Amino acid sequence: MISVSALSGVQFIAEFRILLLGNKGAGKTSLANMILCRQTTSPKSTAQCTKIRGVAAGRLVTLVDNPGWWKNFLVDETPEFQKQELVLSMAHCPPGPHAVLLVIRVDVLYTEKNSRAAQQHLELLGKDIWKHTIVVFTYSDRLQDQTVEQHVESEGEAVLQRLVGKCGNRYHVFNIDRYSGTQVKELLEMIEDMVSGNGGSCYEMDQTCLYEVKEMRRVVEEKAHKRKMMVQEQRDVHKGHNCSLSSIRMVLLGYRRSGKSSIRNNIFGRENTGLKRTSQCVKTQSEVSGNVITVVDTPGWWKTLAIRDTAELDKQEILRSICLCPPGPHALLLTLRLDMPFRDKEMNSLEEHMGLLGERAWKHTILLFTHGDLLGDLTVEQYIESEGKDLKLLVAKCRNRYHVLNNKNLLDGGQVTELFKKVEWMVAENEGFYYEMHPRTYKEVRRKWRLMEKKSKMRLKVKPRRTINSVKGAGQYLTELSLILLGYGEAGKTSASNTILGTTDFGFKRTSCCVKRTGEVEGRLLTVIDTPGWWKRLPIEEMPQFIKQEILKSVSLIPPCPVSFLLVIRLDSSFQEEERRAAKDHMDLFGDMAWNRTIVLFTCGDWLADRSIQLYIESEGEALKWILGKCGNRYHILSNKNQRSSAQVTELLKKIEELVAENKACRSAGMWDLKEKTENRTENMQSKERGLQRQTEDFDSDDDVFTIDTKYNIFK
Known part of the structure; x- marks a missing residue:
């Protein structure tokens, strides 16, 4: 595989327009800073399209940095607002970019699914995007003695080779840990070569598609504003009846990796270090801002799986969480990540698991969005409106109660104080009542748990069936x-x-x-x-x-x-x-x-x-x-x-x-x-299959169409 050599008659570009795309953590922002020789501290996650202008290798350059997608997530698993943001990036460099840089870091495994995710996200901009795309490999210094060509040929069964091939075998290598004017100059020359190969044109997206996305964003903004006003009016109704609580009891619920444990640390002003998956209920109690706060963290369920797939121990732990903060929690905090989509599968799974606590639980539930930093300048209302009917239905079930936490600023006490206020508003709305499990259910949960513990201790005495003492050479x-x-x-x-x-x-x-x-x-x-x-x-x-x-x-x-x-x-x-x-x-x-x-x-x-x-x-x-x-x-x-x-x-x-x-x-x-x-059983199976195939062929030769259902014809 060779990189593109200089073409004769290369067209001079007065100002380069460059679009940066790639998955989260690929090094897009670091690459942008390197191209424009900008001195920055550790780069932050790009929440929205960012347009930067500057001079690189003596040439004017406009860079548009984009939010990254999760490396293993296909386009259907990316939230709508992030996909819209990617399309709208085209509007930041009219009439279109001279080059799209697909940024891939070379020091981590790149799989077939990673490649499919990249292709799907790029093709949101159109199928012809590949004629204007260059793959840029970052962190090249970490290859040690291996060349990038060797890495591309060996990585993931030629996955990278095929991806670079879609880009006309155009690729460039960058060491983004140390500035080098030479590597920037070579990149700009490669872009000029590519533009000449494309007849001197930049990439122009279908304007109808761009217009539709702009219109969708405009409608979402209008609806988001109405939602914000409605929620504010709802809170104003209970403003005069606010319930001031000296102690607040809360239970954290949600699917795995939704950020429950981080929220617990956030509430108590702790750093997120050494976090592990919550396997059992964890009860934490401490004084925060003069109030006694009790938080019970629970095991999460699989995001899209039905409750039947959840282990019985996890279901019992969810029920037991209510018993750990008697007489009952003031709030059930239902956690969702803002950087992941919310569709019917997530909704069905969530409703089934919340159903363990009964329909009354929704009266005491606040929807708690995590990773709020990824919204950028967008409001949570815009996210809700853009994600579709399932999320809006969930917000309605929670009676329009929701809160956003910024996971990059977990020690910000203001967002926690605001959460406590919303809990108090909800308690006032519920006329001072907390969530209380039915006494009969409460007794049944405790009885079942004690019985399981008793039986498990008895099972400890059950030994594997053995005849080991009678076997020579045991x-x-x-x-x-x-x-x-x-x-x-x-x-x-x-x-x-x-x-x-x-x-x-x-x-x-x-x-x-x-x-x-x-x-x-x-x-x-x-x-x-x-x-x-x-x-x-x-x-x-x-x-x-x-x-x-x-x-x-x-x-x-x-x-x-x-x-x-x-x-x-x-x-x-x-x-x-x-x-x-x-x-x-x-x-x-x-x-x-x-x-x-x-x-x-x-x-x-x-x-x-x-x-x-x-x-x-x-x-x-x-x-x-x-x-x-x-x-x-x-x-x-x-x-x-x-x-x-x-x-x-x-x-x-x-x-x-x-x-x-x-x-x-x-x-x-x-x-x-x-x-x-x-082997005899295998031969019998193959023989039966051959016989059924011959029968099928005989029937196929007749005028009347007849098919045999072979699924029950297996050997016994």
Whole structure:
């Protein structure tokens, strides 16, 4: 791959108009400062389009810096106001930019999804944008001995090569940590070359599209102003009846990563250091501005998933939060991020989880927007109006009560004081009442929690089913082992495979076919096979035939040595009857003997925090207990966020060695029995599929169209 060389007859550009685009953290603002040789402190996030004029390499330059998108988020996952801002950037450099610089930092992994996100965001400006685009790689000094060409060719299976190819193989490399007039001069020369190659023209966007976005922004501004006036009038009604509270009790609710823990620190004037995901309710009480403030932080749910996917322990924690601030909270603070869209999936998930507290909870709820710094000069009302009907419906359910917190200025006491005032206004609106759980529900929550704790302590006494004392060579150190990881999609099989081998050889993508890797772990030759996941709740009859064949194929890939199955289940999600049935049916593909060789591997072990695994098992109920019973109560917990911890892998291998001893599977002969039976099952499946295909062909030859539903025709 070569960069563009100078063309003969290059057109001289009196003033360069340049548009900077890229994901958050790519270095757009630093690059802008470097081009114009501006001395600045650490750059801030660009909230809105910023137009800068100056001189670079003796030439006049107009730069338009844009807000970045989240690197892993496609265009549908970007809020409307940010997409509008990107389109409106064209209006800052009429009639259009000479060059669009797609900024990518070279010192971090760039994946296929990152590339798709970049393409989708750029094409908001039109499909022809690529003729006027140059890729600019930032932080080039961190490549060390590697050239940018080597990096582009090796990174992410040629992802960067394809992206640079869309730009006509135009790219430039920048060290933005140190100013160099040469690299700025070379960039401007490259832009001149590109403009000449485009017939001397700049990029002009479809004016109809630009007009439509401007009109949308104008309508949003009008509606936002009306909303602001309406909310102010609503507050004025209760102004004379304001309820002054000497103590305020609040519960934080919301999806994961919505910023709940940061809000807690903000309220109490603490720095955000060492924040972890909230696994259990955290109660904090202190005096703030002369008031006794109690805040209970709760575990978050997955942003777009239904409540059925939320672990029972998390649901119990949400209910328990009310019990931790008796007699009840004055306010339920429902957190949302301003830098993420809010659609029907988010709305459905939120309503279901809030439904745990009953319909009365909405009377005591304030919508709390985080990351308010990303709005720039826009108002929160403009954000609400631009995001669409679902967010407006949510605001209405909260009776137009909302507040914005600036996460870049968490120690600003003014925004917290304003939040307390809004809580007092809401209490006045509710005639002095706080949220109180129904006594019967309150008793039931406490009863259920005590029962789960009691049963979990009893489960501690339940030991794995073993015949280890009667097996010769029990606990023997094995020099060679094979592991086959099975489970539903997103259970964490691939991450667990990487953790076990202490590598990233399995990659990070969804596994679509069997992947075999070998490595030495504590003196053992370990063969690990990752398999495609099945749909978590889909009956096996509805699974594609090739997936079942691929899962069965895993056994044919193992060497002649002891083998164990790891049935992977993630801890931070629910496990119900449908999951049990799907797991049973897929395990049964290997025959009943497979259960005797299986250990349940729980991933996301960090989610448990201080809670016991027994408490999780008891909370999930009979479906999970049945699976564990089939595996002889053998299980292990793995934290894939702590991959450097060898102790968890060492303990797992010890359990596997004990399992091998129990099954008298140290001899390779026992392994080939399983292999032969599995291969026979695979052959039967393929034979049935070929037969069905012939039948279908016969029917297709008739005049009448007839189709066969093959989804229930699998071997038993």
